[in-house]
Amino acid sequence: MSNSTxxxxxxxxxxxxxxxxxxxxxxxxxxxxxxxxxxxAGHSKVPAYSVINNRIYYKYDKEEEHYMxxxxxxxxxxxxxxxxxxxxxLVSLGKMTTQAKNCMNCHTLxxxxxxxxxxxxxxxxxxxxxxxxxxxxxxxKFLMNPDKNPRGYGSKRKMPNLGxxxxxxxxxVAFLKWMSSIDTNGFPNKFRSIPQEGDxxx
Amino acid sequence: xxxxxxxxxNLNPGQKVAVKYxxxxxxxxxxxxxxxxxxxxxxxxxxxxxxxxxxxxxxxxHINAMIIWMLFGFMGAIYWLVEDESGxxxxxxxLANLAFWLFSIAVTIVVLVYLFIQIGPGTQETLWLIxxxxxxxxxxxxxxxxxVICVLIFFYNxxxxxxxxxxSGISGVLVLDLVALAGLYLAGMWYTPNISMDQYWWWWVIxxxxxxxxxxxxxxxxxxGLIKVLGAKRTVVTTWLYIxxxxxxxxxxxxxxxxxxxxxxxxxxxxxxxxxxALEPVPLVGMVVHAxxxxxxxxxxNNNHPAMAWLIAHAFGNFFGAGVFGFMxxxxxxxxxxxxTQWSASHGHFAFFGAYATICIAVFYIAVQKWRGxxxxxxDTKGAWRWKWSCILLNLGVVGMTMALLVSGYDQTxxxxxxxxxxxxxxFKAQLSTWFQQGMWWRQVFGYVTAAGIVLLVWDLLTIxxxxxxxxxxx
Numbered sequence: 049m050s051n052s053t054x055x056x057x058x059x060x061x062x063x064x065x066x067x068x069x070x071x072x073x074x075x076x077x078x079x080x081x082x083x084x085x086x087x088x089a090g091h092s093k094v095p096a097y098s099v100i101n102n103r104i105y106y107k108y109d110k111e112e113e114h115y116m117x118x119x120x121x122x123x124x125x126x127x128x129x130x131x132x133x134x135x136x137x138l139v140s141l142g143k144m145t146t147q148a149k150n151c152m153n154c155h156t157l158x159x160x161x162x163x164x165x166x167x168x169x170x171x172x173x174x175x176x177x178x179x180x181x182x183x184x185x186x187x188x189k190f191l192m193n194p195d196k197n198p199r200g201y202g203s204k205r206k207m208p209n210l211g212x213x214x215x216x217x218x219x220x221v222a223f224l225k226w227m228s229s230i231d232t233n234g235f236p237n238k239f240r241s242i243p244q245e246g247d248x249x250x
Numbered sequence: 251x252x253x254x255x256x257x258x259x260n261l262n263p264g265q266k267v268a269v270k271y272x273x274x275x276x277x278x279x280x281x282x283x284x285x286x287x288x289x290x291x292x293x294x295x296x297x298x299x300x301x302x303x304x305x306x307x308x309x310x311x312h313i314n315a316m317i318i319w320m321l322f323g324f325m326g327a328i329y330w331l332v333e334d335e336s337g338x339x340x341x342x343x344x345l346a347n348l349a350f351w352l353f354s355i356a357v358t359i360v361v362l363v364y365l366f367i368q369i370g371p372g373t374q375e376t377l378w379l380i381x382x383x384x385x386x387x388x389x390x391x392x393x394x395x396x397x398v399i400c401v402l403i404f405f406y407n408x409x410x411x412x413x414x415x416x417x418s419g420i421s422g423v424l425v426l427d428l429v430a431l432a433g434l435y436l437a438g439m440w441y442t443p444n445i446s447m448d449q450y451w452w453w454w455v456i457x458x459x460x461x462x463x464x465x466x467x468x469x470x471x472x473x474x475g476l477i478k479v480l481g482a483k484r485t486v487v488t489t490w491l492y493i494x495x496x497x498x499x500x501x502x503x504x505x506x507x508x509x510x511x512x513x514x515x516x517x518x519x520x521x522x523x524x525x526x527x528a529l530e531p532v533p534l535v536g537m538v539v540h541a542x543x544x545x546x547x548x549x550x551x552n553n554n555h556p557a558m559a560w561l562i563a564h565a566f567g568n569f570f571g572a573g574v575f576g577f578m579x580x581x582x583x584x585x586x587x588x589x590x591t592q593w594s595a596s597h598g599h600f601a602f603f604g605a606y607a608t609i610c611i612a613v614f615y616i617a618v619q620k621w622r623g624x625x626x627x628x629x630d631t632k633g634a635w636r637w638k639w640s641c642i643l644l645n646l647g648v649v650g651m652t653m654a655l656l657v658s659g660y661d662q663t664x665x666x667x668x669x670x671x672x673x674x675x676x677x678f679k680a681q682l683s684t685w686f687q688q689g690m691w692w693r694q695v696f697g698y699v700t701a702a703g704i705v706l707l708v709w710d711l712l713t714i715x716x717x718x719x720x721x722x723x724x725x
Contacts, residue, residue, distance in 0.1 A: 058419065058485055061492035065423075068496045072503035079522070080450075086516050087446040094446045094514045140443035145372030147383030147441075153306035158449060158513045159590035161385055163662075164293070164305045166677040167590055169512075176674045195301065201678035205296040208304040216372045227445055233520065235512035236672030237586050 089136075093231040097135035100125045100222050104229045106173050106241045114234025120246055125222055126184060135222070142223025145216040154207075157227070159235060165207065172221075172228040173241040176201075180244050184221060191217040253623040254718050260623045264333040264340040264411075269621065270350050271326030272614055276708060278319035278357075279607070283701050285312040290697045293690045307368050310381075310388050311361060316602060317386060318357055323610030324464075325404055327471050328424065330617060332408055335474065336415030342407045349403040356396045360389050377441060384448070386456050387438045394439050401432045419488035423495055424470040431463040446514030453509040460602070461530065461572070462502040468564070468609045469494045472537065475561050475612060479552045481725030482544045490540040497533035505530045508580050512589055520582045527580040531573030541565035553723045554619050555628045556637040556714070560612035563645060567604020575600050575652065587667040592659035592689070600652040603644075611644075611707065618711055619722065626720035637714060640706035647700030651693045658689030 054060055090096040095117075103120035124130070130138065146152070152161035157168050166174075176199060177183040190197045192214060194207035212220070241247075252259075258266055289308045292298050299308070333340055340346060363380055370376030377383070378391040389397065405428050412421045438455035442448050473491045476482040507523025541562060545552075552558045575597040579588040588594070615637075619627050628634070662680040670676025680686055 056489065058489045058492065061489050061496060062419070065492045065495040065499070069499040069503070072499055076503050076506070079518075083450065083510070083515050083519075084447070087444070087450060087514050089444050089447075093516065094444065097443070136443060141372055143443045143445060143448075144374070144377070144441070148372045148376035148381065149369050150306045150310060150381055150383045150388070152383055152385050153310045153388075154304075156590040157445060160449060160452075160509075160513070161590070162306070162309050163590065163592055163595055164309070166674040167672060170672070171674070174674050199674065201675055201682075203296070203678050203682055205678075205681070206300065208301045208306075210369055211371075213371070219372065223443075223445075230446060230514040232512045232514055233517055235586055235589060236667065238668075238671035240671045240673060 095119065095226070095229045096132060097139045097226055098130060098132045099229045100135050100139065100225045101129050103244055103246060104173065104225065105244060105247060106170060106228070106239055112234075115237060115239060116231055116234070117229045119229060120244075123245070125225055126218060135226075138219050138222040139226045141216065141219030142221065143219075145212065145220050146223065149210040149212065158230070158232060165205070167236065168224060168227070169230075169232060169236060170228050170239050170241070172224045173239070175240060175242050177242055180242060183242065187221045187224075188214065188217045191220055253721060254625050254715055255623070256621050257623060258621075260620055262333045262339065263343045264329045264346075265617070265620065267340070267343065267346040267350060268326040268329035269617060270347070271322045271329065272617055274350075274354055274357075275319040275322035275326060275610060276614070276711070278315045278322065280704060280708065281361075282312055282315040282319060283697075283704050285309075285315065287694075287697050287701060290690070290694045294694060303365070304368075307364060311364055313386055314361075314364070314388060320464075320602075320606045320610060322353075323606075323613065324467055324471070326617075327610070327613040328404075328408055328428075330613060331471075331474050332411050335418055335421050336412045338411060338415035340407060341410045341414060342403075345403050346407050349400040349407075352396065353400040356393050356400075360393050363390070364388075374441070384438070384452055387435075387452070391439065394435070398432070398435060401435070405429070405432055418484075419491060420470050420473050423466065423491055427463050427466045427470065431459065431467065434458045434463065449513045450510070450515065453506055457506045457509055458503075460605075461505060461576075462499060464606065465498050465502065465533070465568075465572075466495055468568075468606060469498070469537070471609055471613065472541070472561065472564065475557070475609070475616065476541065476544050478616060479554050479557050479561065479612075479725070480544055480548045481552075482548065486544065487540075490536070494533045494536050494540075497529075497536060501526050501529035501532060508582075508585065511582050511585055524581050528577060530580075531569065531577050534569040534573035538565045538569045548725070551723075551725060553627070553725050554615055555631075555634075556641070556710075557612045557615035557619070557627075559637075559641050560608050560615065563641065564605070564608035564612060567600070567608050567645075569604075571597070571600030571602075571604030571652070587663050588659065591662045591667065592655045592686075593663065594659075596652050596655035596659050599648055599655065603648040607644075614711055615714075618714060622715040622718075624722040625715035625718045626722055627715055627718070628723070631715065632717045633710070633713060636706050636710035640703050640710055643699055643703030643706060645703075647696045647698075647703050650696030650699060654689045654692035654696060656689075658686045658693070661685040661689065 087094045101124045103123040105118040109116045154162050154165040155168050177186050191212050195209045198206040285308050292305045370380040381388050409425050437451045473487040505527035507519040508527035510519035579585050579593050666676040666680035
């Protein structure tokens, strides 16, 4: 490398480095403004928290060519319809509980986290909860006493007892239900949901 | 200069601070491996420490020890080179020591709380005092604030020293990179119930650290290292550094999009993330060419063989671990199935080791040499088998773990994702399958190989050059 050619000179690459970095940063900032707007709760990709008042399906969309959550008829969580504020408070309690109990260091949420336990993105819709009628109950019991209600499918892996209270468990269930309604561009693919009322596939 | 004994008189004030960081880094490196071994064993024996020291806690300590030891390694490396590079003494030695002790005490408290308190109720107090529950940046908020203060002190010290001394291409890039590195941490310090928003900003810290600002930081250390160890020409390494910065930020900043495929973010990230992250290996190829070119140009004649070996391990480890193994699953068509499986663990082990552990170890060897009064360090130095074997075992161990996890990852992707559609039942079907289990056993075996490597490394760093009477080779 010699400084006699402009394309191999220190100053040319210094300027290039500065301009490329600045340009990419500006593009990222512009995209961030747009993305933040679109992922604010209440937007089509990330529904409002009060979506927990409705039934949520996860179906293959032929036009989009990937799986998408579909918001169905009214089906309030724990049988009680909540206002937007109440729903946000409940989901927030659940989200905070998942952080306080360090869920992410065993599970993945939206596919991010650790790989010692199942992904939680669509946990609300998992067939493991048997039927819609018993799902909420089973989830609460499991969260409060996972060591006594193991769901390891023959594996010796069991969720530890994290001292989750009933109130916190309800929050976590609300958070999981809300999370299952986020349009994740088709992740996870081919996820088979629990049979739910109004679901034409069942 | 007394040869072959550890003597602080051989070090300048910045280097005396650096040595403290290096010792703390090595202690945390050992802790990382110990907790990694426990976490690996829990995959094979899930009852191990159940309800006492659960996987979540062990894994958190494993990855947090890693982040902090690498940060300590980088900060130490910069304190090590700052006086050399700026041509003047460090401006705030007392402050540097104060920040070191504050940081170390904070880390100790955080780890003790992780181990003995572990979790709390779902309240803000838990996030402030115990654990923030967000992978890699689990440290509670009080510690975040402490980290920011310590990093600000560090930044002041480095920037002010260069401002009062002389600037160079390396120091210019380094200081600007530190601004970004410190500033980005702030993006991870707030709470929101919205998981999509949470993860959007969380990646600004994680991705922009490990796939952008950390890469540029080690580029600076590498450039300085090649000048020191090989006697490489400054103009050549500086030009390379600029090329790498252009390519690294040119691909890495928008490469963040590969984390925005599936978290509720708009679909345009599929194209942007796929395209730019596919380019991310390019600067890493540049680093390999750069290191090999400089080494060849100097006929591999260098003054510190173990450091040189680790610099070369860094160039290749960064390219294969971060570059190739990242590229393998970065396109959305593949990532749809591999996202959140052992593929990520495979890539993670190789990348963090290849890109960052290696270069920190290279700097440790550079430090030990000077600390012992510029002692001769070569392939035929007394007890050289130790540095050679620790290098072989550490690299073999990590590559072995990487391959074993990849086998498990393939199996998991195939069974859980492609066949079973990512249900809980599908997850456990994959976890119980023979190939997955075999991968986990091999990972554990190579974990022990890695552990043997680190035992030798610690032993070697404490003893290399101790019985050597020759002086450093001039380059």
